[in-house]
Amino acid sequence: MSDWSADDSIIRYTGTLQSAYGHAYGQCPYVRISPTETDISDIDSVKQIHSPQDPYRKSDWYGPLTDGINGVYALLPNDAHRARRRAWGNLWSNTNISMMEPAVRKYVYICAEKINRELEAGRKPDLMHWFQFLTTDVIAEISYGKDMGMLENETVSSFVQDLLAILVIGAIRAQFPFLGMVQKIMSYIPHPSVQWFINANKRISDYSDQAILDYRREVQSARDKKGNLRPSLLATLLDDLDNPNVKHKMTMEEIRWEATDNLIGGSDTVTITATYLIWAIYRHPNVRAKLETELRNAIDDGQEITDEKIQHLPYLKIVIKEVLRLYSAGQFGLPRVVPDGGRLIGGYYFPAGTNVTSQGYTVHRDPEVFDEPYAFKPERWLNPTKEMENSLMPWGGHSRSCLGQNLAMMELRLIAAVMLTVCPSATLAEDCTDDSMELENYFVLRPKGHKCELVSSR
Numbered sequence: 114m115s116d117w118s119a120d121d122s123i124i125r126y127t128g129t130l131q132s133a134y135g136h137a138y139g140q141c142p143y144v145r146i147s148p149t150e151t152d153i154s155d156i157d158s159v160k161q162i163h164s165p166q167d168p169y170r171k172s173d174w175y176g177p178l179t180d181g182i183n184g185v186y187a188l189l190p191n192d193a194h195r196a197r198r199r200a201w202g203n204l205w206s207n208t209n210i211s212m213m214e215p216a217v218r219k220y221v222y223i224c225a226e227k228i229n230r231e232l233e234a235g236r237k238p239d240l241m242h243w244f245q246f247l248t249t250d251v252i253a254e255i256s257y258g259k260d261m262g263m264l265e266n267e268t269v270s271s272f273v274q275d276l277l278a279i280l281v282i283g284a285i286r287a288q289f290p291f292l293g294m295v296q297k298i299m300s301y302i303p304h305p306s307v308q309w310f311i312n313a314n315k316r317i318s319d320y321s322d323q324a325i326l327d328y329r330r331e332v333q334s335a336r337d338k339k340g341n342l343r344p345s346l347l348a349t350l351l352d353d354l355d356n357p358n359v360k361h362k363m364t365m366e367e368i369r370w371e372a373t374d375n376l377i378g379g380s381d382t383v384t385i386t387a388t389y390l391i392w393a394i395y396r397h398p399n400v401r402a403k404l405e406t407e408l409r410n411a412i413d414d415g416q417e418i419t420d421e422k423i424q425h426l427p428y429l430k431i432v433i434k435e436v437l438r439l440y441s442a443g444q445f446g447l448p449r450v451v452p453d454g455g456r457l458i459g460g461y462y463f464p465a466g467t468n469v470t471s472q473g474y475t476v477h478r479d480p481e482v483f484d485e486p487y488a489f490k491p492e493r494w495l496n497p498t499k500e501m502e503n504s505l506m507p508w509g510g511h512s513r514s515c516l517g518q519n520l521a522m523m524e525l526r527l528i529a530a531v532m533l534t535v536c537p538s539a540t541l542a543e544d545c546t547d548d549s550m551e552l553e554n555y556f557v558l559r560p561k562g563h564k565c566e567l568v569s570s571r
C-alpha cells in the first residue's frame with residue numbers, strides 16, 4: 114500500500130491491486146489490502162457478504178465516518194439495524210415516495226429554469242452547484258415538509274458548506290482513524306475557522322432539532338381544524354411516536370438522528386450522480402439525440418413532464434443504469450466484518466472478525482462481465498446477461514441497501530428529462546473535460562474538478 118498517496122484514489126488503487134495481484138479478476142479476486150482487510154470482487158462472494166440471510170455487520174470504519182449520528186446508516190449491530198428499518202416501515206417505498214413527486218418535480222423545474230436563465234445570459238452554470246441546491250431542497254421537503262429556499266435564494270448557505278464539511282471530515286476520519294485524536298485537539302483551538310469546521314455535524318443536528326420543534330408546534334395547531342398530516346417522512350415518524358397502535362416505532366432521539374441522516378445521505382449522493390448523468394448525456398451526442406427523440410414521443414408539446422410519464426421510458430432507463438454502473442456516488446468498499454465462527458468465502462477461510470470489503474468500483478468494471486468496461490455504452494443493457502444484472506450494486510449490498518433509492522431514481526429521471534427539455538441549448542463548457550470529470554474519492558466519489566460547467570451552444 115506504500116504507493117498510495119492522498120491525491121490518488123484509494124478506490125482506484127484497490128482496483129489496480131485487484132488487476133495486478135488478483136489475476137485480473139479471474140481465478141483469484143481476493144486482495145489483502147491491509148493486515149486485517151481483504152478486498153473481494155467476485156460477485157458470488159460479494160453477494161454472500163451482503164446476504165440478508167447471513168448479514169455481515171458493518172465494520173468499525175463507520176464509527177469515525179458518522180461520528181455519533183446514530184441514524185440507520187451508522188448502526189453496526191445487525192439486530193439494531195433490523196429494528197430501525199422496521200420502524201421506517203414502508204415510508205421509502207415507491208408508493209409513498211411517488212406521493213411526493215409533485216414537490217420533487219417543482220424543484221427540478223425551478224432548477225432547470227434557473228440554469229437556462231444563466232445560459233441565456235451568457236454565463237457558465239455549474240451543475241454541481243445547482244444540483245446541490247436542488248437536492249437539499251428536495252430532501253428537506255421530503256423529510257420535513259419544509260422549503261429550505263436554497264434554489265430560491267441561490268446562495269451557498271452555511272448549511273450547504275456544513276454538509277460538505279461533514280462529508281470531507283467523515284471521509285478523512287474513516288480512512289485515517291488516528292486523526293480523530295487530532296480533531297479532538299483541534300476542538301480546543303479557539304480560531305473561528307477551526308471551530309466552524311469542527312462543529313459542522315452539530316449545526317446540521319441543530320437544524321433537524323429545529324425542524325422537529327417547528328413541526329410539532331405546527332401540527333398541534335393544524336390538527337384542531339383538519340386532523341391531517343402534512344406529507345413528510347418526519348411527520349409520519351412523529352405521528353407514530355404518539356400512536357399507541359403502532360408496533361414498530363422510533364424514540365424521539367432516533368427520529369432526530371434519522372432526520373440528520375437524511376440531510377447528509379440524501380443530498381450529495383444525488384448531486385454527484387445527477388451531475389454525471391447530465392455530463393454523460395451531453396458528452397455523448399448520439400445518446401442525447403436518442404433521449405430527446407424518446408422524450409418528444411412521450412410528452413406532448415408544452416405539456417409538463419411528470420415522473421409517471423417518464424418512469425418506463427426504455428432508453429432513459431438504460432442510460433441511468435449505465436451512469437449508475439460507472440459514476441454512481443457510492444462505489445466504495447462497504448467494509449463488513451466476518452461473523453462469529455468465520456466463513457468460507459469463495460473457498461478461502463476467513464476467521465471471525467476479519468474485515469472484508471467489496472467495492473462497486475471494481476465489480477462494475479469487471480472485464481469478464483462487462484465488455485469494454487470503461488466505456489459508456491447504455492445499449493449494453495438492452496440484453497444484459499444475468500452476471501451483468503447481478504454485478505450492478507450502486508445502492509450497496511443487499512442487506513444494507515440504500516433506503517433512499519426510490520427517491521434518488523425519481524430525481525435522476527426528472528432531472529434528465531427536464532434538463533433536456535428546458536435547456537435545449539446547453540452543452541459542456543470547454544474546461545469540463547474528461548480529466549476534470551475523473552472520479553475522485555471522498556468516501557462518496559466526485560469529479561476531480563469539483564464542478565461541471567455548461568455553456569449555451571447558441
Ligand code: HEM
Pocket residue numbers: 185186187198374375376378379380382383386441442443444447507508509510512513514515516517518520521
Ligand atoms: C444516487 C444517489 C444515491 C446513491 C448512489 C446512494 C448509494 C448508497 C449506497 C452505496 C449505500 C450503502 C452504503 C454502505 O453500505 O455503507 C447507501 C445506503 C443508504 N442510503 Fe443511499 N444513495 C443515494 C441516495 C440516497 C438518498 C436520496 C437517501 C435518502 C435519505 C439515501 C439514504 C441512504 C440510507 C439511509 C442508507 C443506509 C441504509 C441501511 O444501512 O440500511 N441515499 N446508499
